[in-house]
Amino acid sequence: MGKIILTGDRPTGRLHVGHYVGSLKRRVELQNSGQFDEIYIMIADAQALTDNADNPEKVRQNIIEVALDYLACGLDPAKSTLFIQSQIPELCEMTFYYMDLVTVSRLQRNPTVKSEIQMRNFETSIPVGFFTYPISQAADITAFKATTVPVGEDQAPMIEQTREIVHKFNTVYGGNLVEPDILLPDNKACLRLPGIDGKAKMSKSLGNCIYLSDSEEEIQKKIMSMYTDPNHLRVQDPGQVEGNPVFIYLDAFCTDAHFEEYLPEYQNLDELKAHYMRGGLGDVKVKKFLNNVIQEELRPIRERRREIAKDIPAVYKILEEGSIRAEKKAAETLAEMKRAMKINYFEDKELIAEQAARFKSESEG
Ligand code: ATP
Ligand code: MG
Numbered sequence: 001m002g003k004i005i006l007t008g009d010r011p012t013g014r015l016h017v018g019h020y021v022g023s024l025k026r027r028v029e030l031q032n033s034g035q036f037d038e039i040y041i042m043i044a045d046a047q048a049l050t051d052n053a054d055n056p057e058k059v060r061q062n063i064i065e066v067a068l069d070y071l072a073c074g075l076d077p078a079k080s081t082l083f084i085q086s087q088i089p090e091l092c093e094m095t096f097y098y099m100d101l102v103t104v105s106r107l108q109r110n111p112t113v114k115s116e117i118q119m120r121n122f123e124t125s126i127p128v129g130f131f132t133y134p135i136s137q138a139a140d141i142t143a144f145k146a147t148t149v150p151v152g153e154d155q156a157p158m159i160e161q162t163r164e165i166v167h168k169f170n171t172v173y174g175g176n177l178v179e180p181d182i183l184l185p186d187n188k189a190c191l192r193l194p195g196i197d198g199k200a201k202m203s204k205s206l207g208n209c210i211y212l213s214d215s216e217e218e219i220q221k222k223i224m225s226m227y228t229d230p231n232h233l234r235v236q237d238p239g240q241v242e243g244n245p246v247f248i249y250l251d252a253f254c255t256d257a258h259f260e261e262y263l264p265e266y267q268n269l270d271e272l273k274a275h276y277m278r279g280g281l282g283d284v285k286v287k288k289f290l291n292n293v294i295q296e297e298l299r300p301i302r303e304r305r306r307e308i309a310k311d312i313p314a315v316y317k318i319l320e321e322g323s324i325r326a327e328k329k330a331a332e333t334l335a336e337m338k339r340a341m342k343i344n345y346f347e348d349k350e351l352i353a354e355q356a357a358r359f360k361s362e363s364e365g
Helices: 017-033 045-049 056-073 090-101 104-108 111-119 133-143 153-173 216-224 245-253 256-262 269-278 283-341 349-364
Strands: 004-009 038-043 081-084 148-150 181-183
Touching (some): 004 133, 017 245, 038 056, 045 056, 045 133, 056 283, 081 283, 090 283, 111 153, 216 283, 245 269, 269 283
Parallel strands (some): 004 148, 038 081, 148 181
């Protein structure tokens, strides 16, 4: 069996450095590794509408932003199929059948959905579509027979749910769906990058992001105003690196080479952390270093993005062609599913013959 990747992002905003370290950077590496037979990257507009039903324009505007971020980071349409979720109607059909295999209480247990409901103040009125989006995500993954889903840690419950649905489908219907594996970042700091406000997760919906497309000035402003250790008031005070976003970002982004280039008085991050914990190292100095590191990483992405944005119709064309390719694959899987569920009445010659014989014998008997 071939190795297949499916992953994606919601077009609820431009992509940020959390996406980059949590998933996007890895995707590009995997794409270029040559180890995968098929790669599908989905812009999840239908999922974005589950909590933005009253704001379709936001979703519509952000599709191109996400596509530009993809291409700027190095996703290559010659190697990866980039497509838009809503253009694949088969996914809705699959979702509808998967809904029969999942209980309400199982959905209620999903910790990511639980915290997202809280974050969006949905407690008293959860849209059904939002509540059930993990089921639709199972359709997204299984439609492409994905073996591997490179995502951030918040997606682990979705992959678990998908595996359960696949198992149930295959057991009940004798189907041939594939149980996917999650592929998390190796670097612990990248699992769930916090926001610049120190909140648990950098998230488009929380507005605490450094975007891949931010200008040099915007990035610098955000980094210099970042939340750090609130008890580290004076330079001489000992500081905490644990849970301190500035140090978590350094964990995610910096290498020893960055020290050589921008902060040669330290060999590596361990030495810098030790000094901060001892006291005598100010936040401003650490932030300036972080700014240098992040600017170096984001500059080429921003410049490529600007180049690609010169031909927007070409970007839509890439998405259109990708969507056509993706639909073909999803339609094949759906046809197999319907065969397994025995709801392929018109191609089931045996069924028709069987029923004909039954009615014939009834009328004769
Ligand atoms: P929204 O607030 O609309 O849900 P989001 O910022 O959470 O947006 P998604 O589109 O939901 O972004 O997530 C896309 C991918 O990026 C997923 O694989 C997710 O795990 C990963 N991801 C999102 N935020 C982070 C983060 N802060 N750290 C690491 N990975 C992240
Ligand atoms: Mg999210």
